[in-house]
Amino acid sequence: MLQVSRCLTCCILLQLVLLQAAWEVGSGQLHYSVPEESKHGTFVGRIAQDLGLEVGELVSRRFRMVSSSTGGGGGGRRDYFEVNVQNGILFVNSRIDREELCAKSPVCAVHLEVLVEKPLRGFHVEVEIKDINDNAPVFSVNEQNLDIWESRSLGSRFPLEGASDADIGTNSLITYRLSPNDHLSLDTQGNHEKNKPPELVLKNSLDREESPVHHLLLTATDGGKPELTSTVQLVIAVLDTNDNAPVFNQSVYEVHLLENVANGTLVIKLEAIDLDDGVNKDLSYSFSNVVAPALKETFIIDQNTGEIRLKKKLDFEDVNLYETQVEAMDKGHPPMVGKCTLLVEILDVNDNPPEVSVTSLSVPVLEDAPPGTVVALISVSDKDSGDNGKVTCSISPRLPFKLLSTFKNYYSLVLEEAVDRERVSQYQLLITARDEGLPPLSATSSILVPIADVNDNAPAFPQPVYTVFVKENNPPGAPIFTVSAWDPDLQENAFVSYSVVERSVAEKPLSSYISVQSESGKLYALQPFDYEELKLLEFQVTAKDAGLPPLCGNVTVQVFILDENDNVPIVIRSWAAAETSPLQLVPVSASTGHVVAKLRAVDADSGYNAWLRYELQEPRSPAVPFRVGRYSGEIRTTRPLDEADGRMQSLVIVVKDHGEPALSATATVSVSLVESAQAGQSDPQETGVSEGPMVDMNVSLIIAICSVSSLFLLVIILYIAMRCQPDTALMYSAGNHTLVCASEVGSWSYSQRNSRNLCVGEAAAAKNDLMVFTPNFPQSIENGAGETQLVPNLCGTVKPTEKKGRASLGDS
DSSP: HHHHHHHEEEEHHHHHHHHHHHGGGGGGGEEEETTTOOOTTTTEOOHHHHHTOGGGGGGTHHHHHHHEEEEEEEOOOOHHHHEEETTEEEEOOOOOHHHHHTTTTTEEEEEEEETTTTTEEEEEEEEEEEOSSSSOOOOSEEEEEEEEEEOOOTEEEEEEOOOSSSSSSGGOOOOEOOOSSSSSEEEEEOOSSSOOOOEEEESSSOOOOTOSSSEEEEEESSSSSSSSSSEEEEEEEOSSSSOOOOSSOSSSSEEEETTTTTOEEEEOOEEOOSSOOGGGOOOOEOOOOOOOHHHHHHEEETTTTOOOEEEEOOOTTTTTTEEEEEEEOOOOSOOEEEEEEEEEEEEOOOOOEEEEEEOOOOSSSTTTOOOEEEEEEEEEEOOOOGGOOOOEEEEOOOEEEEEEEEETTTEEEEEOOOOTTTSEEEEEEEEEEOSSSSSSEEEEEEEEEEEESSSSSOOOOOOEEEEEEEEEEEEEEEEEEEOOOOOOOGGGGEEEEEEEEOEETTEEEEGEEEOOOTTTTTEEOSSSOOOOTEEEEEEEEEEEEESOOOOOEEEEEEEEEEEEEEOOOOEESSTTTTTOOEEEEETOOOOTTTTTOOEEOOOSSOOGGEEEEEEESOOOTTOOOEEEEETEEEEEEESOOOOOOOOOEEEEEEEESSSSOOOEEEEEEEEEOOOOHHHHTTTTGGSOOOOOTTOOOHHHHHHHHHHHHHHHHHHHHHHHHHEEEEEEEEETTTTTTEEEEEETTEEEEEEOTOOOOOOOSSSSSSSEEEEEEEEEOOOSSOOOSSSSSOEEEEEOOOOOOOOOHHHHHHHH
């Protein structure tokens, strides 16, 4: 019958478990209940189904229980439950003794934390352990001895030591039954909240001479189904004389103490009354012999006054209720004893700071992770109770993270907003847990969250355009400039390689003129430049990183070819090819300043290198009646001619340019003195090339050079005046004759011819054929229709726009 009754009880409890679990699913926590002492394999609940998880995904998502704790002040942790991942059923794994787990706590539960991955989620499951009537009442001794004076009046009461039951609720409610007798009855007016010790009531007077000892049987029965009982033998000795026992003014005393009271604090002063007289009414107080040793270590009682004081520091978290019996014994012969029950309830104070635990940490966090990404799971706890045990959790302010409460004292640390590794590479988070006690206590835990790099930054050049000046006839294979781009990413995402954007230049591939070292960005001229063929070489260099997908940026390089004096002047002849020199007829009567002839020469160079001057090769002397115009090339008489000058003279004219070094050419002009009639037959203006509508080339060249020089000087003066302010650096070196001006919008440098060494790039050798102009224009997508648009982009997806209206070959 006992076994059948237990089975029925288990069936009813399982039905309640299923109903309770179904209700709890919607509230964010699963709640099951199971009777204690359930066998291994006992069904608890379909946890996978109740959590909304597919049974087939439990293994792939690494379904597991990572921690468990007990509620209600229980013992150590054990694996009381397991989950069958094949069917998603939670079952009992080991024997559960509720009394061992939670002692006398009214609520006993095992808290399980369940984790699944992909994505990472946490669930909380509470399994309540239901009490069954598996503990019978227990008396502390097998035999209780009681002395009763024969003079005791009818109705006298004699308290007995009651039994205790380890169960809770109705299973622990004890009723008593006394074996039949003629003198004593049992008073069992119970207290539903606390079991009141039984009392014997004298219903008929005792006579020691008739019966000095009475043996009775006291039976204790609990309120469980089925009932469990226990008995104790009562040995009652009938005494003579001192027939009044001490009596306390109440049978149960309740005292409340804060757990932080000091040692020596008065707990209570007990007082009993004895109606006897003399030594029979003198009392001494003591704890009952059946008091636990821990209580005697905590409290001390004064035998004479009945004062009970604190002997040892209290701790609510260890013991929150002390229950004992106090005896008042008189000094009669034999002595009489009165008993009362003392209940000392310990009140919690906020003496335990919260505890913070990081149960799962998923780092590093990718810098492109979306908001809401779970970074860590955090749990907090506090050993205190009530408001002292209520804990709130917070995170350091002004950080891109936040805490989400998933369940009581459980939080998820999630990403609140986007992060950028280039701005902040890692975050030091301070998790603060604070209780609601007075004063509140707090605890902190530090979490380091590194940010992982992704390829989200394209290489960037410090400016959109580089301008380089290179003299013609440069040595092939020599470096002319170095471009450099910077990528703020890390590792392969920041590794930059350089390449030249191929195009055609004068029907030749650009790669035949220029190459770039892929790692250093150093530009090389593969062949000598010829200013007369190519004056401007404009191309683009691409910087590409090694990320996936790769990103790239472009920069425009303008290489201006500077002219060198590598072409000699060429005299334009008008006489026949067979003639070695022209013959100019000059009348003897020619006056001073008479134009004998005019030479013309051209130079393929430009600027000063093409500016020509004319002079006679022989030193001037009064004997030579001719001179040549320095820039006009006109041969004129310097004085009137006479017969002494000779009939025939040969003049050697030297034509020089203004280059360094100057190049020259010579022309011989033969002059013959004739009579006026013969001279009229030859026009001296016909010696050179007929001018017609042509403008004198040297005069035009001089005017152009002067105009350009004046304009250039004016531009330099205005630029220095506008840009070399407090935020501009202006430097002039007298020794090197180099002027350098730098400002926030750009920089330029110019080297005079007597000191043309300019170092370019890293550890570059001194160059005498290079001038660099690097304007620092702001990088903008919209730079106007005539400029190149530079936008960092995925390589191969966006092409920069070529500048319009710029001549790349020949003269503009």
